[in-house]
Amino acid sequence: MNNPIQHLEPKAVWKNFFSLTQIPRPSKKEERIIEFMKNFGLSAGLETWVDEVGNVMIRKPATPGMENRKGIVLQAHLDMVPQKNSDKTHDFEKDPIEPQIDGEWVKANGTTLGADNGMGVAAIMAVLESKDLVHGPIEALFTIDEESGMTGAFNLQPDVLKGEILLNLDSEDEGELYIGCAGGINGNFEFPFKKVSAEQGTIAYKINVSGLKGGHSGLDIPLGRGNSCKIITRLLWHGVQKHGLRLSSLEAGNMRNAIPREGHATVTIPANEKEKFEKCMLSFAETIKAELSVTEPGLQITATSAALPDYLMDADTQNRMLRAVYGCPNGVIRMSDTMEGLVETSTNLSIVKTDGETVKVICLLRSSVNSAKTDLTHMMGSIFELAGAKVEFDGEYPGWKPNPDSAILKAMQDVYNTRFGKVPEIKAIHAGLECGLLGAVYPGWDMISFGPTIRYPHSPDEKVNIASVEKFWIYLTETLKNAPAKPVA
Known part of the structure; x- marks a missing residue:
């Protein structure tokens, strides 16, 4: 299949990226x-070779005359976040992504694009298949499951790779070098409930929250976007207090590392509250939309009549759960004291979902300060323990401590300044780059993360800037050419 993006420059990268969109x-x-x-x-x-968990590794020898350079590991992850607009028919396990050019950007038709981290994978593929690039010894590390648990990075074995420098191609602002990242941990809270029958004289409604932007739960968390878990819980709590609302089912959010965009709940109210409830929901919806009018102009909140459900959640569990989720911290907890504009600690209330027997609440907690991350787990655990939930934290991964004396950092600053006439910005990121985990397995690695400009990852609005891909490619290849030499024995 031919596609316009295959004709973009550099063709070596874009043709590989298109191939990835089809898988x-x-x-x-x-x-x-x-x-x-x-x-x-x-x-x-x-x-x-492929290791036991599915990480793919490929080794390419140095070009003649470059054998004395430090070995470089080029790393990117193979998986992508599956998010689509509600009106888009797409099966992420079967259907290809539909990339399209939109002015200065490439985006997808109604779904995530997979530029995170497909652009990094495509660039590494172009390096591996090139016959004319100049470089020292290269190893490619393609990890799995970065977006949903970092399984590949968690299970990478030591003493498999020989390189001394790791270039992680999973950052999203061209012209910036990342030398540190936040660590994270999943919070899992569970409320078992009893099924009870709907009372006589009640009617049912389906409440829907949609049209939110969503986004990356680390990078986009300081933007103040709406969270469907919080919005729908606020509506339900209000309905309980004012109209005797009872909850049957609730589903909001579907990815722990994406700001939740949609939610829906099936509820009942006493029939004699019908007029008051509908008026109240309409008024309350307008209040929330007004609060978020700048950040979420597409927000839609509706309450429509529905068939009576087969069962309700028992009132005690319903009230404990709603109070806990309503009171659950969400968003930025603290900004960094050392790097201007950087979030230090945050939490994303990612998923609230009933399955007929339990309510599961999932949060992703992030911090670049380990003690602050620990403190946040204690805070969240305390809230949900008081509400009678089962509390579990798992999937913890470390942050990546910056090394301002890095040899590859100095080399990459010089390369960028020589090639583009300015020094790249040096930053840390409020997201869970695999560098933290990989550096724990290979503590001697000198690490940098960089990439092209990508906006709105983890959402159907994801897009990659075309011009930045060419600069990223030039920067990568010039870095390989100018990699530090091994110390002379």
Whole structure:
């Protein structure tokens, strides 16, 4: 299949990116992309292997005269976040992404694009298959499941890779070098409930929250976007207080690392509250929309008549759960004292979902300060323990401490200044880059993260800037050419 993006420059990168869009690769469902990458490496005549969890590794020798350079590990993750607009029919396990040019950007038709981290994967593929680039010893590390648990990075084995420098190609602002990131941990809270029958003289409604922007739960958390879990819980809590609302089912959010965009609940109220309830929901919806009018102009809140549900959640659990979720912290907790504009600590209330027996509440807690992350787990745990929930924290991953004396950092600053006439910005990121985990396995690695400009990752508005991809490619190849030499024995 031919597609306009394949004709963009640099063609070596864009043709590979288009190939990636045609292979379904949502987190936890990476079998086809793993096989594709394995075959890619073998077809290029390069040493290629897949480890026990599915990470793909490919080794390429240095070009003549570059054997004395430090070995570089080029790293990106194979999976992507599966998010789509509610009116888009798309099966992320079967259907290809539909990339399209939109002015200065490439985006997808109603879904996430997968530029996070497909652009990094495509660039590494272009390096591996190139016959004319100048570089020292190269190893490619393609990890799995970064977006949903960092399974690949967690299970990478030591002493497998030989490189001394890691270039992580998973950042989203061209011209910026990232030398640190936040660590994170998942908060899982569970409320078992009893099923009870709807009372006589009640009627049912379906409450819907939609049209929110969503976005990356780390990068976009300081933007003040609406959170569907918080909005719908606020509506339900208000309905309980004012109209005797009873809850049957609730579902909001579907990814722990994405700001939740949609939510819906099935509820009942006494029939004699019908007029008051509808008027109240309409008024309350307008209040919330007014509060978020700047950040969320597309927000829609509706309450429509529905069939009576087969069961309700028992009132005690309903009230404990709603109070806990309503009171649950969400958003920025603290800004960094050392880096202007950087979030230090945050939490994203990611998912609230009933399954007929329990209500599951999932949050992603992030911080670049380990003690602050620990404090946040205690705070969240205290709230949900008081409400009688089962509390569990898992999936913890470390942050990445900046090294301002890094040799590769100095080399990359010089390369960018020489090539583009300015020094790149040095930053840390409020997101869970794999560098923290990988650096724990290979503590001697000198690490940098960089990439092209990507906006609105983890949402159907995701897009990558075309011009930035070419600059990113030039920067990557010039960095490989100017990699630090090994110390002379």
